[in-house]
Amino acid sequence: MNFTAIPQVERSVGRHLLIDGFTASAEPLASAPALESLFQDLVRSLGMEILVPPVTKEVPLDADKLASASDEGGITSFCVITTSHLSIHTWPLRRFFSMDVYSCKDFDAEAAIAFIRERLGCVSVNVVDVVRTAPAAPEMAALAEAAR
Numbered sequence: 001m002n003f004t005a006i007p008q009v010e011r012s013v014g015r016h017l018l019i020d021g022f023t024a025s026a027e028p029l030a031s032a033p034a035l036e037s038l039f040q041d042l043v044r045s046l047g048m049e050i051l052v053p054p055v056t057k058e059v060p061l062d063a064d065k066l067a068s069a070s071d072e073g074g075i076t077s078f079c080v081i082t083t084s085h086l087s088i089h090t091w092p093l094r095r096f097f098s099m100d101v102y103s104c105k106d107f108d109a110e111a112a113i114a115f116i117r118e119r120l121g122c123v124s125v126n127v128v129d130v131v132r133t134a135p136a137a138p139e140m141a142a143l144a145e146a147a148r
Helices: 032-045 109-120 138-147
Strands: 012-023 050-059 074-081 084-091 096-103 122-133
Touching (some): 032 109, 109 122
Antiparallel strands (some): 012 096, 012 122, 074 084, 084 096
């Protein structure tokens, strides 16, 4: 899907991929350098530009917490691009991640998803592809009408 297929395209404020997935191995989800490299390479492959390099925080893994409601640990990383951001939260002991790819500039969603699936070794993913839109502003309708 591209923005030109959206009614009232002038209200589009970006594409936002919400990706939840399981991986074959915990390894790519447990490595801060690997996740930071994923962001850098994904941004480059989509023709975007990093504004603030990945900021990554690790919570130590604790398998004893898997059976409880406590956080068993993982990695969170966030990267600001000139057109918005990328973020990922990982739970390596579950081989699970949640990732956002958001840009106010349209991008090839299928290419981004394929890149992420390949890089993380995904065995299953759910993707929600949201075209974000600004609400119709009453004053904009009046301006458009006056211009006719």
